[in-house]
Amino acid sequence: MSFLDCSCISHTSFENIRVEDHYNTVSYHCLTNEPAACSLSKTPPNDDMTVYSTDISHYQLLSELGRGFCDLSVVSLARHRPTGNLVAVKQTNLDNCTEEQLGVLQNEVLQTRMFHHPNILTSRTVFTSSSKLWVISPLMAYGSAECLVKTYFSDGMSESLIAFILYGVLKGLDYLHRMGYIHRSVKASHILLSGDGRVYLSGLHSLYNMVRDGKRSKVVYDVPEQCSTVLPWLSPELLRQDLHGYDLKSDIYSLGITACELATGRVPFQDMHPTLMLLQKLKGSHCCLLDIHPFPLEGLGLKVSRSGVDSGIGESVAASIIMRTMTGERPQSPAPKNFSVLFHNFVKLCLQHDPEKRPSARSLLTHAFVKQVKRHTKDSFLTLLHPAVPLNNPQVLAKAAQTAAGQDSTTSPDATAGAWEF
Template sequence: MSLLDCFCTSRTQVESIRSESQSETSIHQYLVDEPAFSWVPSSPRGNEMPLCSSNVSHYELQVEIGKGFDNLTSVYLARHTPSGTLVTIKITDLESCSEEHLAALQNEVTLSHFFRHPNITAYWTVFTAGSWLWVISPFMAYGSASHLLKTHFPEGMSETLIGNILFGAVRGLNYLHQNGCIHRSIKASHILISGDGLVCLSGLSRLYSLVNHGQKSKAVYDFPPFSRSVHPWLSPELLRQDLYGYNVKSDIYSVGITACELANGQVPYQDIHRTQMLLQKLKGSLSYPLEKNATLQTESRLKNSRSGVDSGIGESVLVSSLTHTVTSERLHTPSSKTFSPAFHSLVELCLQQDPEKRPSASTLLSHAFFRQIKEQTQDSILSLLPPACSKWPVAIPPVSTWTEPKYILMDEEDIDWEF
């Protein structure tokens, strides 16, 4: 029996996934005949979710907020009617999934069952409704960092905001690495922010466990499935696919690319052909923050200026209008912002060509760029963001009855809500 056969059950039956069930061969072994309640992990932050039922009638779909997983998954803002809690629901059409898609879903659900960390997106409950897989997660009011870039920070974020976002993401990444997993899809659209300022890593469908049959691999040779949309963030060694393979340090490279993405408001390499991008990465071409408006050399010359203002990161950063300077005339830009040497140092370390020269996620958390972030509260990030309530209407007419969605395929490049 194929994975597809395992998934596509009766359209009238609702099945739940039990936490005590485990399988390495088929996700069907997770499915039981109890349409009652499914596993709800406790929240390490005390933000517990009322017991989520696996009854689709207990959820009012409010609005579709994104796509994911090769457009096979629709992401909805919904309301859990018994408790009135807003949740995020990912609904995947299993009948449209290939064997590879189903294997990736099985891997995602299996591994996520074991995760307990505030910076990793929680799966409150997972169940099937007919041939549709439902994943219930906390509602992240700010959406993804990529969505914030498009809606509020098109020219890039401030260094302090970047620090807060990356610190939470790297904390989640460190947890995954300590538990023998490689994320393989670190990017802004996979960093979610809740209404109370909690940063969480999502995008677990490309996760790879280094532990197999009790043995931990030192290198991986598997290429992440459905990865065309994440190529700009992937490390040279992962893209190269040679006999050396890759390890958790490939995620650190992706952190560096994501840092540039948050600083620039756009993804490095996004405007060049994929073949050219691969060649540049293999040659060791680095992408510095704000590569269009500032260079590391300019920052080095100006870092001793006494006119700098405190960035809140622990380094002096010069933020000034360059309209009347030679630099601005050469770059044809009316204004520019520069980042601290600590930020440049972080990016350079992450983008080292040799994976062994990149710091571990644990070491990265001790970097000078993150030192003051550790002492801040989650209120700090909220002061740098617009009000979360402005993103959503006060009253959204719910979809009274769930119907099978008709999928309209979107261009991968336009997707910025990849949960």
């Protein structure tokens, strides 16, 4: 079985994949004549400049973080022995992949070589060992936004944390859209957070390049591979598959669904039968944030915090005091939800049924809901992640070390790891 149309898979040894020799569709000037190795020679600003080796003995696999790509890929927490750095290692058994799946992997490896942006997760080193494809990436210590919601914020994140996450996603989307790519798989499991609070957009296997033969298409008719796993996030026009096609605005709809996912801990349409979901989306059923207003706070300029942390949008200690007073000190579980007008407006713009009415990613970067991010520091957003524990925490690493020493190698060192998807 071949990969990338080359004989780089050996049953006894491995070597680097020469991606430049096989990438024939160069869309933009950002591709350069780089060396044959798949290690990135350029990295985003403020990123670790370490070039990782292609010797599998240099990687100590500590524990499994999650699975992805139709359960064919295993993502593991690993330590790079020569440097001591923690990394994420994704291994995919190519012998178990169909020809279509090999094509998807090929596109992911080749296309991501083009991207150099601080909010796009790209691999550092790609190589093969026997029949396994190894992809080495920086460790995202807080995992995915989905696993954070499932583990720590089951009732939804605070609005400031959501704004911070969506701001990073929008910057990544704006970059991809300007390059002529549609992501087609924007969802919480493809949003990763590093230990220092940076937001990365992953899930690049569904990318579609709108530039063909030097010309940029206005619309696309292609259906993404494994689209059944992302149905709730897909836009009506993509699902419709008619002569009108879809374009970059399809990602904006997916962003709106993701915003609801982060805010409520639930994905709109997820519990519906696919046929009913399709009918609901095609007829333009309005999807929005669902609030519970136990009492009016508009006149006070306050809103109820659901996360226990000040969201920075009209939330204060005074709001919690009023809540305790008016409810007779009774615990609220789950806490009442009262989203800000700005957040409602942001989601409404993203989920417009008519794609022409949806703003672009660049336009949304100027929306008041996400602009509030500029008023906060990195440390304040790390505080908003409390009580989430990063994977590079000493206690978590100690558990991982015990796993690597002889316990079950599939045991996850932390609850956040279970929902990783790359």
